[in-house]
Amino acid sequence: MGLFDKFEKNAALLSQLSAAGKNPFTVVMEEVLGPTRAKIKGRETVLAGTHNYLGQTFEPKAIAAAKEALDHDGTGTTGSRVANGTFSGHTKLEREIADFLGMKNCVVFSTGYAANLGAIAGFVDRNEDVVLIDADCHACIYDGCQLSGAETVRFRHNDPESLDKRLSRLDPKYNGKLVCIEGMYSMYGDIAPVKEFVEVAHKHGAHLLVDEAHSFGVYGETGKGVSEAEGVMDEIDFYTGTFSKALASIGGFMASNHPEAEYIRFASNPYRFTASPSPSTIASAGAALANISENPAIRAKLWENARRLHGAFVQFGLRLAAKPAPVISVLLPTREDAFEAWSFLLEQGVYVNMAIPPGTPGKESLLRLAVSSAHTNDDIDRLVAAYGALAEAFPSARVDGNA
Amino acid sequence: MSGIQEDDDLVFHKITSLLEPLNEKGVKLTRETDIIADLEIDSVSLLDVVMDIEDNYDISIPVNTISEIKTIGELVDAIHKIKKEQS
Numbered sequence: 001m002g003l004f005d006k007f008e009k010n011a012a013l014l015s016q017l018s019a020a021g022k023n024p025f026t027v028v029m030e031e032v033l034g035p036t037r038a039k040i041k042g043r044e045t046v047l048a049g050t051h052n053y054l055g056q057t058f059e060p061k062a063i064a065a066a067k068e069a070l071d072h073d074g075t076g077t078t079g080s081r082v083a084n085g086t087f088s089g090h091t092k093l094e095r096e097i098a099d100f101l102g103m104k105n106c107v108v109f110s111t112g113y114a115a116n117l118g119a120i121a122g123f124v125d126r127n128e129d130v131v132l133i134d135a136d137c138h139a140c141i142y143d144g145c146q147l148s149g150a151e152t153v154r155f156r157h158n159d160p161e162s163l164d165k166r167l168s169r170l171d172p173k174y175n176g177k178l179v180c181i182e183g184m185y186s187m188y189g190d191i192a193p194v195k196e197f198v199e200v201a202h203k204h205g206a207h208l209l210v211d212e213a214h215s216f217g218v219y220g221e222t223g224k225g226v227s228e229a230e231g232v233m234d235e236i237d238f239y240t241g242t243f244s245k246a247l248a249s250i251g252g253f254m255a256s257n258h259p260e261a262e263y264i265r266f267a268s269n270p271y272r273f274t275a276s277p278s279p280s281t282i283a284s285a286g287a288a289l290a291n292i293s294e295n296p297a298i299r300a301k302l303w304e305n306a307r308r309l310h311g312a313f314v315q316f317g318l319r320l321a322a323k324p325a326p327v328i329s330v331l332l333p334t335r336e337d338a339f340e341a342w343s344f345l346l347e348q349g350v351y352v353n354m355a356i357p358p359g360t361p362g363k364e365s366l367l368r369l370a371v372s373s374a375h376t377n378d379d380i381d382r383l384v385a386a387y388g389a390l391a392e393a394f395p396s397a398r399v400d401g402n403a
Numbered sequence: 404m405s406g407i408q409e410d411d412d413l414v415f416h417k418i419t420s421l422l423e424p425l426n427e428k429g430v431k432l433t434r435e436t437d438i439i440a441d442l443e444i445d446s447v448s449l450l451d452v453v454m455d456i457e458d459n460y461d462i463s464i465p466v467n468t469i470s471e472i473k474t475i476g477e478l479v480d481a482i483h484k485i486k487k488e489q490s
Contacts, residue, residue, distance in 0.1 A: 130465075135454065142466075151465040154454060162458075169463055169489065358447035 022343040024354040034058060035374035040351060046379050046386075048369045049353040051186075053218050053326050054298045055374025056248035059291055062284040069283035076278045081108070082265065085276030093286045097241075097253055100289060101224055102233060105262050106255040110277050112213050112242025113140040114270040115252030119209060119240055120144030120180065122268030123261075129176035132166055132206070134158065136187070136361045141180050141211065147269075157185075157361065160196040167204035177206035183215035183226030187360055187368065189327030191215070194230040207237040217246025218326050223292045223299055243277075246292065249285035251277040302326055302373035305380060309371060312384045316391035317398040321366060329355075329366040330390075330397050337396050338365030344393060348386035367397075414479050417459060421452045422475070434476030456482065462489045 017023040021041075031039040035055045036047050056062055069089060079085035090108055098106040109115040117140055124131055126149030133141055136157040145152040153170075156162035163179065170177070179201045181192045194210060201208040212225035220228025225241075227233050237258060243251040254264070265271055277285075292299070303326075310324035321329040332338045335356040342354040345367065353368040360366055369383070395401045419432045425444045430436060438449055453464050456478075462485050472478050 135450070145466065151467055153463050153465055154450060156454065165458070165461075166463055169461060171489065358445035363448075 017339060020343075022339055024339070024342050027351065036372055036376070036379050038351075040346065043349065045346070045349050045351050046375075046382050047351050048371070048375070048379075048383055049351045050372065051214065051245040051370050052248055052372045052374065053214075053302055053370065054246045054248070054288070054292065055302075055372045056246070056288045056291065056298075058374075059248065059288055061291060062248065062287040065287035066280040066284040069279040073279035075280070077276045079276065080272055080274060081276045082272050087276075087279055087282075089279050089282040089286070090276060093282050093289075094253070096286055096289055098255055100293070101239060101255050103239065103255040104257045104259060106253050107262060107265055107271065108277065108282075109252040109254070109271055110274050111250060112240070112244055112252035113143075114274060115240045115242065115254050116140040116211055117144040117147055118268035118270035119238060119254040119264060120178065121147040121270065122264030123207075123238075124148040124150045124176065124178055126150045128174065129178065130170060130174040131178045131180060132163060133180045134182065134192070136185050137180055137182060138186065138211065138213070141182075158190065158192055160193060160200045163197065164200045164204075167200065167206060170204075177204065178209060179206050180209045180211065183210055183212035183219060184325060184327065185361075186214045186327060187355060187366065188321035188329050189325035190322040191219070191226050191229075191325070194227050194236070195232050198232050198235045202235070209238040209240060210236050211240045213240070213242040213252075214245060214327065216241040217292050218299065218302065223296070243281070243285040243288075247285045247288040249281045249288065251281055251285055298373040302371060305373065305375050306371040308380055309369065309383060313387055316388055317400055318387065318391050319397060319399050319401065326371045328369045328371065330369075330387075331364045331366050332394070333364055333396050333401075335365045337394065338367065341367055341390060341394050341397060344390060345386055348382075348389060350383055350386040411479060411483070414482050415475070418452075418456065418475055418478055418482075421455050425452070432475060434474065434479065436475045437473050438475060438478070439473070453478075460486060462486055
């Protein structure tokens with residue numbers, strides 16, 4: 001009653017899906033068998049719906065570092081970063097991330113979500129400042145804007161001209177202006193023209209925040225992200241990222257060349273009022289970070305796998321959302337198609353993510369495959385076979401589907 | 404017809420022409436139509452329509468304002484207010 005009324009519509013759909021054994025939102029990894037395999041519904045399944053881009057969930061150096069931290073520092077910090085929750089591991093990792101990115105400072109948060117929430121709400125004043133965000137930004141950026149309470153303006157996805165227009169028409173009353181974009185967008189796997197955004201933002205005296213959650217460790221000559229690939233690492237104002245994808249841990253960070261950026265430690269509730277990451281998660285993130293530099297072959301392997309899969313899907317005539325990238329999404333016209341296609345793949349022994357509007361950029365639903373450098377040739381063969389069968393069984397997933 | 408009334412009709416017409424493609428149930432669009440509840444469109448689709456309106460009138464309508472708007476009439480009023488402020 002009252003509180004729960006709003007759940008009714010979704011509850012009916014969800015129970016219908018669960019009854020049919022086709023609910024993508026209640027999957028349990030019953031037993032994890034490796035970085036790309038788990039038992040789901042009692043069956044060994046290839047995992048292609050994780051964000052284990054560099055396959056580091058079982059990286060021996062990361063596991064050893066986590067175990068050592070557990071033995072030395074215990075299971076948790078039981079406190080926030082500004083109280084008792086800053087251990088030497090936290091400050092060491094902040095230094096390592098800043099050095100890796102070539103930036104002056106870094107602030108570690110408890111999740112990537114908290115990092116964006118905390119950075120936006122920490123920097124932006126509700127009465128004086130304004131935030132401009134790419135329409136396809138992640139929910140944590142929208143939530144950060146809401147938490148800040150400041151006026152928020154959306155511009156068209158990956159469209160620097162649309163940002164330029166909106167910055168031009170801004171009321172001069174605003175003091176600070178923060179522009180938020182992402183490096184690689186997680187739904188389609190498309191990347192931002194970061195260099196053009198830097199130019200537009202700075203032309204109008206705005207600061208640029210780039211969320212590289214999905215592109216950190218993955219894009220760029222040395223894995224610094226799309227900003228590195230675009231040659232503008234020194235020009236972006238704030239860089240946010242997560243430990244839960246390429247680093248296969250949990251936590252997040254904001255790095256910057258502005259010395260003042262560190263003040264968000266004292267101005268940001270998502271930093272001040274939540275417990276800090278546990279010592280073992282910090283330790284494994286640090287070891288995984290070091291491994292990115294020590295072992296560039298994992299990034300090369302990721303890209304090799306991504307190109308192989310993307311090429312095969314193009315051959316099958318599947319309707320793909322973007323160019324080859326570590327995220328490869330197949331578009332489907334309706335959410336009914338998406339539920340059916342998703343469970344079809346699971347029956348083929350392949351787990352991917354399913355996304356439906358309004359969680360997707362357009363009106364269409366999608367099946368999102370996240371590639372891992374840990375995908376073996378056998379994994380790739382199984383993925384290719386499953387998607388080949390999908391293309392046969394679901395004409396609506398093909399480019400020629402409506403012909 | 405006063406200038407304001409004429410402008411009001413034009414803005415109303417512009418909004419309904421942008422909403423019509425999303426009006427799958429064929430609801431009659433009036434000033435009282437609740438955009439999200441009556442048309443059963445999601446919040447992001449509404450934000451996208453608003454972006455078209457922004458570019459059409461060369462104004463900025465903050466996301467915060469949109470979240471307070473329920474009906475087409477309220478959207479018309481908000482656009483007038485912002486046009487006046489930003490002109």
